[in-house]
Amino acid sequence: SQKIEQNSEALNIQEGKTATLTCNYTNYSPAYLQWYRQDPGRGPVFLLLIRENEKEKRKERLKVTFDTTLKQSLFHITASQPADSATYLCALDIDAGGTSYGKLTFGQGTILTVHP
Amino acid sequence: KAGVTQTPRYLIKTRGQQVTLSCSPISGHRSVSWYQQTPGQGLQFLFEYFSETQRNKGNFPGRFSGRQFSNSRSEMNVSTLELGDSALYLCASSLTYSFEQFFGPGTRLTVL
Numbered sequence: 001s002q003k004i005e006q007n008s009e010a011l012n013i014q015e016g017k018t019a020t021l022t023c024n025y026t027n028y029s030p031a032y033l034q035w036y037r038q039d040p041g042r043g044p045v046f047l048l049l050i051r052e053n054e055k056e057k058r059k060e061r062l063k064v065t066f067d068t069t070l071k072q073s074l075f076h077i078t079a080s081q082p083a084d085s086a087t088y089l090c091a092l093d094i095d096a097g098g099t100s101y102g103k104l105t106f107g108q109g110t111i112l113t114v115h116p
Numbered sequence: 117k118a119g120v121t122q123t124p125r126y127l128i129k130t131r132g133q134q135v136t137l138s139c140s141p142i143s144g145h146r147s148v149s150w151y152q153q154t155p156g157q158g159l160q161f162l163f164e165y166f167s168e169t170q171r172n173k174g175n176f177p178g179r180f181s182g183r184q185f186s187n188s189r190s191e192m193n194v195s196t197l198e199l200g201d202s203a204l205y206l207c208a209s210s211l212t213y214s215f216e217q218f219f220g221p222g223t224r225l226t227v228l
Contacts, residue, residue, distance in 0.1 A: 043222050044219050
C-alpha cells in the first residue's frame with residue numbers, strides 16, 4: 001500500500017545543534033516533495049519544495065535533500081533555536097506527473113523540541 | 117497582502133446536523149484546497165477547486181461536499197454530522213500552476 005512515514009514522532013535536541021528529520025515513502029513516484037511547519041492551533045506554513053530532479057535545496061538555516069532511489073527526504077535545521085520548536089510535515093503529490101495541483105498527501109509529522 | 121481567512125474559527129454541532137465552512141483565499145489565488153486534520157489520521161485531503169470546478173477529490177464520503185464561487189471564495193459542507201467528523205478543517209490556496217500552498221488558520225469543528 002502507499003505510505004508516507006516520518007520516522008520520528010518526536011525529536012528533542014539542544015539549542016545550537018542540527019536537527020535532522022526524515023520522510024520516507026513507498027509506492028509513490030512524486031514529482032516533488034514539500035516540507036511544512038505547523039505550530040499548535042495554526043495552519044501549516046510552507047518551508048521548502050524540492051523537485052524529483054533536484055538533490056538538495058537550501059534556504060537560510062534549512063536544507064532539504066531528496067533521494068528518489070531511496071524514496072527518502074531529509075530535512076535539516078542547522079544552529080537550531082527554541083523558536084524552531086514545532087511540528088514539521090512532509091508532503092508530496094501522489095499522482096503521476098505532478099499534475100495534482102492543490103492535492104497533497106502529508107506524513108504524520110515530527111514534533112521537534114529545541115531545548116535552551 | 118492578506119492571508120487565507122476561514123470562518124468560523126470554532127463551531128459546535130450535534131450529530132445529524134449539517135455545517136458549512138467558508139474560506140477566502142489570498143487575492144489572485146484561484147486554487148482552493150480543503151483538508152481535514154485529526155490526531156489519529158493527520159492531515160487528509162478532501163477536495164480542490166479551481167475556477168469553480170472540482171479538480172481533485174480525496175477519499176471521503178459524499179456527505180462532504182464543496183463549491184467555489186467566481187471570486188474564488190470556497191465553502192465546504194458536511195451533512196448528517198457524525199462524532200468522527202470532529203476535526204480541524206483547513207483551507208489552503210495557491211497560485212495557478214504552483215505547488216506551494218498557503219493555509220488558513222482552520223475551523224475547529226466539534227460534533228457532540
